[in-house]
Amino acid sequence: xxxxxxxxxxxxxxxxxxxxxxxxxxxxxxxxxxxxxxxxxxxxxxxxxxxxxxxxxxxxxxxxxxxxxxxxxxxxxxxxxxxxxxxxxxxxxxxxxxxxxxxxxxxxxxxxxxxxxxxxxxxxxxxxxxxxxxxxxxxxxxxxxxxxxxxxxxxxxxxxxxxxxxxxxxxxxxxxxxxxxxxxxxxxxxxxxxxxxxxxxxxxxxxxxxxxxxxxxxxxxxxxxxxxxxxxxxxxxxxxxxxxxxxxxxxxxxxxxxxxxxxxxxxxxxxxxxxxxxxxxxxxxxxxxxxxxxxxxxxxxxxxxxxxxxxxxxxxxxxxxxxxxxxxxxxxxxxxxxxxxxxxxxxxxxxxxxxxxxxxxxxxxxxxxxxxxxxxxxxxxxx
Numbered sequence: 001x002x003x004x005x006x007x008x009x010x011x012x013x014x015x016x017x018x019x020x021x022x023x024x025x026x027x028x029x030x031x032x033x034x035x036x037x038x039x040x041x042x043x044x045x046x047x048x049x050x051x052x053x054x055x056x057x058x059x060x061x062x063x064x065x066x067x068x069x070x071x072x073x074x075x076x077x078x079x080x081x082x083x084x085x086x087x088x089x090x091x092x093x094x095x096x097x098x099x100x101x102x103x104x105x106x107x108x109x110x111x112x113x114x115x116x117x118x119x120x121x122x123x124x125x126x127x128x129x130x131x132x133x134x135x136x137x138x139x140x141x142x143x144x145x146x147x148x149x150x151x152x153x154x155x156x157x158x159x160x161x162x163x164x165x166x167x168x169x170x171x172x173x174x175x176x177x178x179x180x181x182x183x184x185x186x187x188x189x190x191x192x193x194x195x196x197x198x199x200x201x202x203x204x205x206x207x208x209x210x211x212x213x214x215x216x217x218x219x220x221x222x223x224x225x226x227x228x229x230x231x232x233x234x235x236x237x238x239x240x241x242x243x244x245x246x247x248x249x250x251x252x253x254x255x256x257x258x259x260x261x262x263x264x265x266x267x268x269x270x271x272x273x274x275x276x277x278x279x280x281x282x283x284x285x286x287x288x289x290x291x292x293x294x295x296x297x298x299x300x301x302x303x304x305x306x307x308x309x310x311x312x313x314x315x316x317x318x319x320x321x322x323x324x325x326x327x328x329x330x331x332x333x334x335x336x337x338x339x340x341x342x343x344x345x346x347x348x349x350x351x352x353x354x355x356x357x358x359x360x361x362x363x364x365x366x367x368x369x370x371x372x373x374x375x376x377x378x379x380x381x382x383x
Contacts (some may be wrong), residue, residue, distance in 0.1 A: 014168040018146065021093055025167050026156075028086050031078060033165050039075040040210035040311065040362060045309040046071075055157065057295070057311070058329075059306035066310050079362050080318045083141045083163070090159035091143065094151050105229045111156070118225055119246040127272050127323075128223055137320035140271065146200065146224040153201060153230025172201065172234050178373060179207035179265065181351040182296045191260040194219040197249040197279075198267035202231030204296070206240045213241075221247040250278050257288040265296045266359065269327040276330070282338040290382040293341065298359050299374035301328045309322045314362035332376055341378035349373035 010034050014022065035377050049068050094101060108116065114160070124147060138145040142159070146152055160171035171349040191212050196205040199220030209218040220227050220242060228244045237240050247253060249267070262283045271279060283293050309328075316325035333344045351373065 017093065021089070024089050025086075025162055028082050028089065029162055029165050029167055032082050032162075035075055035078045035082070036165075039071055039078070041102075041303045042168045042247060043069065043072055043075065043311065045308055048305060054304055056304060056309075057302045057306065058309045062306040063310040066307060076314060076318055076362065079314070080141070083319065083361065086162045087140075087142050087155070087159050088153075090155050090162065091151075093158060094154045097154075101151055103268065104151065104233060105150070105226075106237070108229065108232060114240055115243045116228060116232040117245040118228065119281060122223070122246055122248065123158040124168075124223055125248065125250070127275065137322075139320045139322075141320045146222075146227050146296060150226050152224070152226045153233070154203065156230075172203070173220050178209060178349060178351045178353060179204050179296075181374065182265075182294070182349055182373075183263075185349070186261060186294060187292055188260075190214065192216040193259045194218045194261045194263070195254075195259045197262065197264040197283075198222055198270065199265075200224070200227050200241065200271065201246065202228075202235055202244060204263065204265040205231070205242050205244070206235060206238060208261075209240050209242050217243060219245060221242045221245045221252065223248060250275060251281060252282060252286060256285055256288050257291075260288055260291045261294070262287055262291070263294045263296075266298070268295055268297050268332070269321065271327075272323050273326045273330055276327075276332075276335050277339065280336055280341075282340050282343065284380060287380045289380055291380050292377060293336075293380070294377040295374065296334075297374055297376070298328065298372065299348070300332065303374070308329075308363060312360045315360055317360045319361040336376070336378050340380070342381050344376070344378040346374065346376040349375050357379060 017025075030068040043066065046064055046069070084299060119126070129145075129147060138148075140163075141151065142155065143149065144152065149155065157171045158167060161169055164171070192215055193211060194208050194215055196202075196208065196219065199205045201224050202220050205218060205220030209215070212218065218241070220228075220230075220231060222244070223246065225246055228246055231244050234240075235244070249264075250271075268276070268279075280293075287293060298312070301312065312328065313325055315321040333346060336344045363372070
Protein backbone atom coordinates (compact mmCIF):
# COMPACT_ATOMS: atom_id res chain seq x y z
CA UNK A 1 0.00 0.00 0.00
CA UNK A 2 2.96 2.33 0.53
CA UNK A 3 4.45 3.66 -2.73
CA UNK A 4 8.12 4.23 -3.51
CA UNK A 5 9.70 7.52 -2.52
CA UNK A 6 9.07 8.98 -5.97
CA UNK A 7 5.90 8.91 -8.00
CA UNK A 8 2.48 9.14 -6.37
CA UNK A 9 2.28 11.17 -3.22
CA UNK A 10 -0.76 9.31 -1.93
CA UNK A 11 -0.43 6.22 0.22
CA UNK A 12 -3.41 4.61 -1.45
CA UNK A 13 -2.77 1.85 -3.92
CA UNK A 14 -6.13 0.25 -4.56
CA UNK A 15 -4.46 -2.74 -6.20
CA UNK A 16 -2.77 -3.62 -2.91
CA UNK A 17 -6.04 -4.02 -1.02
CA UNK A 18 -7.44 -7.50 -0.60
CA UNK A 19 -10.53 -8.48 -2.53
CA UNK A 20 -12.55 -8.35 0.69
CA UNK A 21 -11.28 -4.87 1.59
CA UNK A 22 -12.05 -3.50 -1.86
CA UNK A 23 -15.47 -5.16 -1.93
CA UNK A 24 -16.46 -3.56 1.38
CA UNK A 25 -15.42 -0.10 0.21
CA UNK A 26 -17.21 -0.60 -3.10
CA UNK A 27 -20.36 -1.60 -1.25
CA UNK A 28 -20.30 1.46 1.01
CA UNK A 29 -19.54 3.78 -1.89
CA UNK A 30 -22.31 2.33 -4.02
CA UNK A 31 -24.80 2.58 -1.18
CA UNK A 32 -23.93 6.24 -0.61
CA UNK A 33 -24.26 7.08 -4.28
CA UNK A 34 -27.64 5.40 -4.42
CA UNK A 35 -28.75 7.33 -1.36
CA UNK A 36 -27.62 10.71 -2.74
CA UNK A 37 -28.82 10.25 -6.29
CA UNK A 38 -32.16 8.60 -5.57
CA UNK A 39 -33.39 9.23 -2.03
CA UNK A 40 -32.04 12.73 -1.36
CA UNK A 41 -32.74 13.89 -4.90
CA UNK A 42 -36.33 12.72 -4.49
CA UNK A 43 -36.64 14.60 -1.19
CA UNK A 44 -35.49 17.80 -2.91
CA UNK A 45 -38.02 17.26 -5.67
CA UNK A 46 -40.81 16.33 -3.27
CA UNK A 47 -40.38 19.27 -0.91
CA UNK A 48 -38.94 21.91 -3.24
CA UNK A 49 -42.13 23.61 -4.42
CA UNK A 50 -41.09 26.85 -2.69
CA UNK A 51 -38.20 27.36 -5.13
CA UNK A 52 -40.37 29.13 -7.66
CA UNK A 53 -41.22 31.78 -5.11
CA UNK A 54 -37.53 32.42 -4.40
CA UNK A 55 -37.85 31.59 -0.71
CA UNK A 56 -34.60 31.26 1.27
CA UNK A 57 -33.66 30.04 4.71
CA UNK A 58 -35.19 27.51 7.05
CA UNK A 59 -38.96 27.27 7.00
CA UNK A 60 -40.65 25.59 9.96
CA UNK A 61 -43.47 24.12 7.89
CA UNK A 62 -41.16 22.62 5.27
CA UNK A 63 -38.68 21.42 7.90
CA UNK A 64 -41.48 19.74 9.82
CA UNK A 65 -42.78 18.12 6.65
CA UNK A 66 -39.37 16.73 5.69
CA UNK A 67 -38.57 15.52 9.20
CA UNK A 68 -41.74 13.40 9.22
CA UNK A 69 -41.07 11.95 5.79
CA UNK A 70 -40.14 8.25 6.08
CA UNK A 71 -37.79 8.64 3.12
CA UNK A 72 -35.88 11.37 4.97
CA UNK A 73 -35.43 9.15 8.02
CA UNK A 74 -34.30 6.31 5.77
CA UNK A 75 -31.81 8.52 3.90
CA UNK A 76 -30.40 9.91 7.16
CA UNK A 77 -29.96 6.42 8.55
CA UNK A 78 -28.07 5.27 5.48
CA UNK A 79 -25.83 8.33 5.48
CA UNK A 80 -24.95 8.15 9.17
CA UNK A 81 -24.29 4.43 9.28
CA UNK A 82 -22.32 4.26 6.04
CA UNK A 83 -20.20 7.08 7.47
CA UNK A 84 -19.54 5.10 10.64
CA UNK A 85 -18.90 1.87 8.76
CA UNK A 86 -16.66 3.67 6.28
CA UNK A 87 -14.35 5.02 8.96
CA UNK A 88 -14.29 1.64 10.70
CA UNK A 89 -13.32 -0.13 7.48
CA UNK A 90 -10.64 2.37 6.53
CA UNK A 91 -9.24 2.41 10.08
CA UNK A 92 -8.95 -1.38 9.98
CA UNK A 93 -7.15 -1.25 6.63
CA UNK A 94 -4.71 1.37 7.92
CA UNK A 95 -4.10 -0.44 11.22
CA UNK A 96 -3.08 -3.59 9.35
CA UNK A 97 -0.35 -1.51 7.69
CA UNK A 98 0.40 0.70 10.68
CA UNK A 99 4.13 -0.07 10.86
CA UNK A 100 4.65 1.28 7.35
CA UNK A 101 2.63 4.42 8.02
CA UNK A 102 4.24 5.14 11.38
CA UNK A 103 7.69 4.86 9.80
CA UNK A 104 6.77 7.45 7.19
CA UNK A 105 5.13 9.84 9.67
CA UNK A 106 7.74 9.71 12.43
CA UNK A 107 10.89 9.65 10.28
CA UNK A 108 10.44 12.62 7.99
CA UNK A 109 13.84 13.79 6.70
CA UNK A 110 14.56 17.45 6.15
CA UNK A 111 13.41 18.88 2.83
CA UNK A 112 14.83 21.89 1.03
CA UNK A 113 11.43 23.58 0.70
CA UNK A 114 8.69 21.85 2.72
CA UNK A 115 9.14 22.49 6.44
CA UNK A 116 7.34 21.30 9.57
CA UNK A 117 7.36 23.02 12.98
CA UNK A 118 5.60 21.22 15.83
CA UNK A 119 4.86 22.57 19.30
CA UNK A 120 5.03 20.04 22.14
CA UNK A 121 3.66 22.56 24.63
CA UNK A 122 0.56 23.63 22.70
CA UNK A 123 -2.67 23.47 24.68
CA UNK A 124 -5.61 22.12 22.71
CA UNK A 125 -8.77 24.18 23.37
CA UNK A 126 -11.68 22.46 25.06
CA UNK A 127 -14.05 23.02 22.14
CA UNK A 128 -11.64 21.03 19.97
CA UNK A 129 -11.36 17.97 22.23
CA UNK A 130 -14.63 17.91 24.16
CA UNK A 131 -16.47 15.62 21.75
CA UNK A 132 -14.12 12.71 22.24
CA UNK A 133 -13.50 13.28 25.94
CA UNK A 134 -17.23 13.29 26.73
CA UNK A 135 -18.17 10.41 24.44
CA UNK A 136 -20.03 12.57 21.94
CA UNK A 137 -19.82 12.20 18.18
CA UNK A 138 -16.36 13.10 16.94
CA UNK A 139 -16.06 15.47 14.02
CA UNK A 140 -17.23 13.70 10.85
CA UNK A 141 -17.79 10.68 13.11
CA UNK A 142 -14.07 9.84 12.90
CA UNK A 143 -13.00 8.11 16.14
CA UNK A 144 -10.56 10.41 17.90
CA UNK A 145 -11.31 13.33 15.60
CA UNK A 146 -8.33 15.04 14.01
CA UNK A 147 -6.24 15.15 17.16
CA UNK A 148 -6.68 11.80 18.94
CA UNK A 149 -5.30 9.41 16.33
CA UNK A 150 -1.71 9.51 15.08
CA UNK A 151 -2.82 7.80 11.86
CA UNK A 152 -5.66 10.21 11.04
CA UNK A 153 -3.83 11.24 7.85
CA UNK A 154 -3.78 7.79 6.25
CA UNK A 155 -7.31 7.17 7.54
CA UNK A 156 -8.56 10.29 5.76
CA UNK A 157 -6.56 9.42 2.66
CA UNK A 158 -8.81 6.43 2.20
CA UNK A 159 -11.93 7.35 4.20
CA UNK A 160 -12.08 10.92 2.88
CA UNK A 161 -11.95 9.60 -0.67
CA UNK A 162 -14.76 7.20 0.21
CA UNK A 163 -16.76 10.18 1.53
CA UNK A 164 -16.24 11.81 -1.86
CA UNK A 165 -17.44 8.56 -3.46
CA UNK A 166 -14.12 8.06 -5.24
CA UNK A 167 -12.09 5.89 -2.90
CA UNK A 168 -9.86 4.48 -5.65
CA UNK A 169 -8.82 7.99 -6.61
CA UNK A 170 -7.43 8.80 -3.18
CA UNK A 171 -8.09 11.88 -1.07
CA UNK A 172 -4.91 13.81 -1.80
CA UNK A 173 -4.64 12.63 -5.39
CA UNK A 174 -7.95 14.28 -6.27
CA UNK A 175 -7.15 17.43 -8.28
CA UNK A 176 -7.86 20.45 -6.04
CA UNK A 177 -9.35 22.43 -8.93
CA UNK A 178 -11.84 24.28 -6.75
CA UNK A 179 -9.12 25.27 -4.28
CA UNK A 180 -6.95 26.57 -7.12
CA UNK A 181 -9.94 28.58 -8.37
CA UNK A 182 -10.53 29.92 -4.86
CA UNK A 183 -6.88 30.93 -4.49
CA UNK A 184 -6.92 32.59 -7.89
CA UNK A 185 -9.95 34.63 -6.87
CA UNK A 186 -8.02 36.72 -4.34
CA UNK A 187 -8.08 40.46 -5.20
CA UNK A 188 -4.35 40.96 -5.82
CA UNK A 189 -2.23 39.20 -8.46
CA UNK A 190 0.65 38.69 -6.01
CA UNK A 191 1.01 38.17 -2.26
CA UNK A 192 4.23 37.87 -0.29
CA UNK A 193 2.98 36.32 2.97
CA UNK A 194 0.01 33.97 3.02
CA UNK A 195 -1.43 32.22 6.08
CA UNK A 196 -3.88 29.28 5.87
CA UNK A 197 -5.76 28.80 9.15
CA UNK A 198 -6.86 25.33 10.25
CA UNK A 199 -5.03 23.86 7.28
CA UNK A 200 -5.65 20.22 8.19
CA UNK A 201 -3.86 18.13 5.52
CA UNK A 202 -2.64 21.19 3.64
CA UNK A 203 -4.67 21.09 0.43
CA UNK A 204 -5.46 24.82 0.38
CA UNK A 205 -1.98 25.75 1.61
CA UNK A 206 -0.40 23.96 -1.35
CA UNK A 207 -2.99 25.40 -3.72
CA UNK A 208 -1.96 28.92 -2.69
CA UNK A 209 1.70 28.07 -3.20
CA UNK A 210 0.95 26.87 -6.73
CA UNK A 211 -0.96 30.09 -7.49
CA UNK A 212 1.66 32.35 -5.88
CA UNK A 213 4.99 30.60 -6.57
CA UNK A 214 7.03 33.74 -5.87
CA UNK A 215 5.50 34.45 -2.46
CA UNK A 216 8.04 34.90 0.33
CA UNK A 217 6.19 32.44 2.55
CA UNK A 218 3.04 30.34 2.46
CA UNK A 219 2.22 28.92 5.89
CA UNK A 220 -0.47 26.50 7.04
CA UNK A 221 -1.27 26.16 10.75
CA UNK A 222 -3.35 23.62 12.61
CA UNK A 223 -3.84 22.28 16.12
CA UNK A 224 -3.35 18.64 15.12
CA UNK A 225 0.18 17.26 15.06
CA UNK A 226 -1.02 14.17 13.20
CA UNK A 227 -2.71 16.21 10.46
CA UNK A 228 0.36 18.41 10.07
CA UNK A 229 2.68 15.42 9.78
CA UNK A 230 0.53 14.10 6.95
CA UNK A 231 0.37 17.51 5.29
CA UNK A 232 4.16 17.75 5.48
CA UNK A 233 4.51 14.31 3.92
CA UNK A 234 2.29 15.34 1.03
CA UNK A 235 4.14 18.64 0.55
CA UNK A 236 7.47 16.85 0.41
CA UNK A 237 6.10 14.52 -2.23
CA UNK A 238 4.98 17.49 -4.30
CA UNK A 239 8.14 19.56 -3.71
CA UNK A 240 5.81 22.27 -2.48
CA UNK A 241 7.57 25.19 -0.81
CA UNK A 242 5.23 25.52 2.17
CA UNK A 243 5.65 25.67 5.92
CA UNK A 244 3.36 23.83 8.32
CA UNK A 245 3.27 24.95 11.95
CA UNK A 246 1.35 23.73 14.99
CA UNK A 247 -0.44 26.81 16.24
CA UNK A 248 -3.86 27.90 17.48
CA UNK A 249 -5.74 30.09 14.98
CA UNK A 250 -7.37 31.96 17.88
CA UNK A 251 -3.98 33.06 19.20
CA UNK A 252 -1.36 32.55 16.52
CA UNK A 253 1.64 34.23 18.12
CA UNK A 254 2.64 36.00 14.91
CA UNK A 255 3.72 39.63 14.82
CA UNK A 256 1.22 42.40 14.12
CA UNK A 257 0.51 43.12 10.44
CA UNK A 258 2.73 40.25 9.26
CA UNK A 259 0.56 38.75 6.51
CA UNK A 260 -0.84 40.05 3.22
CA UNK A 261 -3.53 37.38 2.96
CA UNK A 262 -5.17 35.18 5.60
CA UNK A 263 -7.46 32.37 4.51
CA UNK A 264 -9.32 29.28 5.69
CA UNK A 265 -11.09 26.31 4.11
CA UNK A 266 -14.00 24.62 5.93
CA UNK A 267 -12.71 26.15 9.16
CA UNK A 268 -15.39 28.49 10.47
CA UNK A 269 -18.10 25.88 11.02
CA UNK A 270 -15.67 23.94 13.25
CA UNK A 271 -15.39 26.82 15.75
CA UNK A 272 -18.03 27.81 18.34
CA UNK A 273 -19.84 31.03 17.52
CA UNK A 274 -18.67 32.58 20.78
CA UNK A 275 -15.09 32.25 19.48
CA UNK A 276 -15.70 33.82 16.05
CA UNK A 277 -14.98 37.35 17.22
CA UNK A 278 -11.76 36.16 18.86
CA UNK A 279 -10.69 34.51 15.61
CA UNK A 280 -11.56 37.50 13.44
CA UNK A 281 -9.86 39.92 15.84
CA UNK A 282 -6.69 37.84 15.67
CA UNK A 283 -6.83 37.84 11.88
CA UNK A 284 -7.27 41.61 11.88
CA UNK A 285 -4.22 41.97 14.15
CA UNK A 286 -1.82 39.90 12.01
CA UNK A 287 -3.05 41.25 8.67
CA UNK A 288 -1.28 44.25 7.14
CA UNK A 289 -3.34 47.35 6.28
CA UNK A 290 -4.77 46.78 2.82
CA UNK A 291 -4.53 43.00 3.27
CA UNK A 292 -7.32 40.52 2.65
CA UNK A 293 -9.11 37.71 4.45
CA UNK A 294 -10.92 35.00 2.49
CA UNK A 295 -12.91 31.98 3.69
CA UNK A 296 -14.25 29.05 1.70
CA UNK A 297 -16.97 27.24 3.63
CA UNK A 298 -20.56 26.04 3.36
CA UNK A 299 -23.35 28.57 2.72
CA UNK A 300 -25.57 30.04 5.44
CA UNK A 301 -29.11 28.74 5.64
CA UNK A 302 -30.30 32.17 4.51
CA UNK A 303 -28.73 31.55 1.08
CA UNK A 304 -30.53 28.24 0.48
CA UNK A 305 -34.05 27.26 -0.51
CA UNK A 306 -35.92 25.95 2.56
CA UNK A 307 -35.77 22.26 1.67
CA UNK A 308 -32.02 22.38 0.99
CA UNK A 309 -31.40 24.40 4.15
CA UNK A 310 -33.09 21.71 6.20
CA UNK A 311 -31.26 18.87 4.46
CA UNK A 312 -28.00 20.80 4.97
CA UNK A 313 -28.69 20.87 8.72
CA UNK A 314 -28.26 17.07 8.95
CA UNK A 315 -24.55 17.52 9.70
CA UNK A 316 -25.35 19.19 13.03
CA UNK A 317 -26.75 15.99 14.52
CA UNK A 318 -25.81 13.26 12.05
CA UNK A 319 -22.18 13.96 11.17
CA UNK A 320 -20.50 15.14 14.38
CA UNK A 321 -20.59 18.85 13.47
CA UNK A 322 -21.28 20.38 16.88
CA UNK A 323 -21.08 24.01 15.73
CA UNK A 324 -22.61 23.61 12.29
CA UNK A 325 -26.14 24.74 13.02
CA UNK A 326 -25.11 27.85 14.93
CA UNK A 327 -22.64 28.90 12.27
CA UNK A 328 -25.01 28.40 9.33
CA UNK A 329 -27.62 30.43 11.21
CA UNK A 330 -25.15 33.30 11.78
CA UNK A 331 -24.72 36.55 9.87
CA UNK A 332 -20.98 36.09 9.30
CA UNK A 333 -20.67 39.33 7.36
CA UNK A 334 -21.92 41.24 10.39
CA UNK A 335 -19.30 39.57 12.61
CA UNK A 336 -16.55 40.50 10.15
CA UNK A 337 -17.76 44.09 9.81
CA UNK A 338 -17.99 44.56 13.58
CA UNK A 339 -14.30 43.65 13.95
CA UNK A 340 -13.37 46.48 11.59
CA UNK A 341 -13.04 44.94 8.13
CA UNK A 342 -14.50 46.64 5.06
CA UNK A 343 -15.69 45.50 1.62
CA UNK A 344 -17.27 42.39 3.12
CA UNK A 345 -18.85 40.26 0.39
CA UNK A 346 -19.98 36.67 -0.01
CA UNK A 347 -21.37 34.34 -2.62
CA UNK A 348 -20.84 30.98 -4.35
CA UNK A 349 -17.46 30.04 -5.76
CA UNK A 350 -17.53 30.32 -9.54
CA UNK A 351 -16.11 26.97 -10.54
CA UNK A 352 -17.66 24.48 -12.93
CA UNK A 353 -17.46 20.92 -11.67
CA UNK A 354 -20.57 18.92 -12.62
CA UNK A 355 -19.44 15.84 -10.68
CA UNK A 356 -19.11 17.75 -7.39
CA UNK A 357 -21.70 16.54 -4.92
CA UNK A 358 -21.37 19.18 -2.22
CA UNK A 359 -19.58 19.57 1.09
CA UNK A 360 -22.43 18.69 3.44
CA UNK A 361 -22.90 15.06 4.38
CA UNK A 362 -26.49 14.50 3.27
CA UNK A 363 -27.07 17.28 0.75
CA UNK A 364 -24.99 15.61 -1.99
CA UNK A 365 -27.27 15.02 -4.95
CA UNK A 366 -25.96 14.21 -8.41
CA UNK A 367 -26.93 17.70 -9.59
CA UNK A 368 -24.16 20.28 -9.26
CA UNK A 369 -24.88 22.67 -6.40
CA UNK A 370 -22.69 25.77 -6.80
CA UNK A 371 -23.91 27.18 -3.50
CA UNK A 372 -22.18 24.37 -1.64
CA UNK A 373 -18.91 26.25 -2.01
CA UNK A 374 -19.37 29.64 -0.38
CA UNK A 375 -16.77 32.42 -0.36
CA UNK A 376 -16.67 35.23 2.18
CA UNK A 377 -13.99 37.90 1.82
CA UNK A 378 -13.05 41.27 3.31
CA UNK A 379 -10.31 43.89 3.40
CA UNK A 380 -8.44 45.53 6.23
CA UNK A 381 -8.42 49.21 5.33
CA UNK A 382 -5.06 50.86 4.70
CA UNK A 383 -3.99 53.39 7.30
